[in-house]
Amino acid sequence: MATLNDMEPASRRFIERYPFPDLGKPPIAPLKTQPEKARVALVTTAGLHLDTDRPFSSSFWLSDCSFRVIREADYFVDPGRLVVSHTSKEFDRSGIDRDINVVFPLPRLKEIADAGLVGSVAPRHLSFMGSLPRTGDLRKRTAPEAARILKDDDVDLAILTPV
């Protein structure tokens, strides 16, 4: 994992100096069903999206709090359509280039669902931009929207892959 010392000076300076909000402990809900019956979705902050989607903003300072929906069906028809528009200069993409599972383990999830270790794979998965200096819009608008999508799909368990 990269440390502050690995960051380029301007990004490091910002991270060290900015008074980010203290969001407290996340309200994690207990799993209400057995894992082998649970429907599972992925939520990544790797800035992934399909090549037909609008890319995330390339300006870090604008704090693009939007998210993209990645349908399971779209991914498996053509995994090559998944692209990355994460803005962070510190984001080493070489791992993703070799294996998408490091940030978006949909193939692995399908494998464990097929093996009966989890109940099913959700039809929709979500991708955010992980480099956000401002999170207000995320907290107030887009994160609740994302939660609604997962709820509509009867998702029991979300696996977060922070980048």
Next chain:
Amino acid sequence: MISNYDPCHVPVNNALNSVNSLHSGPEGRILKMSLAESRKSETFELLEDHDFLDYLSKHCDRLSEAESESARLEDLGGNINRVRRVIYKTAGGGEESLIIKHVPRDGHLARYPAIKFCDRRLDREHNWYHWCHQISRPGQNVKVPDILHYDRERRVMVMEDLGRGKAFDTLLQSAADKKTILSNLGSFLGSTHRASLASTVPLQMDNEAARQNRRYVFTMHVEEPETVTRIWQDSYKDQDRISLSARLSMKDEYLDKYAGQIRPVLENLENSFKTGSSGQAGGKIVYTHGDLHTRSIILSQEGAIGIIDAELSDYGNACFDLGIFVAHLWAHSISLGIPQEEVLKDTAGFLGQYSRAFEPGQPVPDSGFLADFVQHAGAEMLRRLLGPAGFNTDLSREAFIEVLITATDLLLDGDYLVARLLEAIEDL
């Protein structure tokens, strides 16, 4: 410094309601000027150094012929006003100085005649100084200039020179000086605002110059007309600093994303200036300085604070003064690389003193007031970034971005900063 005032006296209330052609000294001393001398006032302009010296000897009687001959002038003028520091040798061989300020007819910008501002702005500066002198307390660490002469007709004021002062950036690099100055300034503003709540002086309810200016503070930059865009210039001279083209490009990109969210907040602030915050327990209506950025504050080598340039003083939301000052405090601090946690503590020190002076017995302002305050600070930051005025300190591209992100947080998501400020003020 000048200490030789005009001898005539009239009550200060008359000064605040003054009509044509008044010369005045501090603490309500006013000398009526001959009306015959005002006939050409409509076309009267002071343009060159010799005009200022000529005026001082003919109309103001401040300088003797010998003093006038020895005088040298420094141009301190801004976009609108023509201001000179006049330094001269006295008969005793010493050196003294004064400030002479003149507002051009129709208040037009010298380089951009299409843009005009109210030219009665000097009346308000005169009134605010008088007001401050009237309520000043012994031992007060903040002062405003004594008025040596005021010519309303010709839009000329001659004032005590509070000195060159030291740069605000220098102050921020000394923790002890910073704490003292912020504390004294908070205390001064709190007591001044408080005094205006109980004032029987007929404070005038509307300053046209300030009303015009509030559009620039709050909303103008969101839909800036072409006449204003043309006056943008490279305000940050250092080559390492953000360029004009980068600022303009970031402005467009920023407004594409945020205009819809920030416009209603800014409009609410602009509309509520005369009524206070529209929500909860926001800022009360007080007599504001109206333009309390860091060039309106003179810090002497001895630690005294002077406040000048009160042309935009008006009766309005207390958070306006506080927000403007703190926006500049943050921008200077960010430019110097001071961590924002430290800036939050500095802000808490300033606001804590303000609160104690404004409402003795209530050392911690309530959250509604702080919420109003942080939005005002955000609005001033934003207009300095997205409008032509700029800050009084150089900003690198990174610092510009940091201030921009901070401004947006203050305007749209200030709740967490309010909580932190409350905590920091309670810990003082």
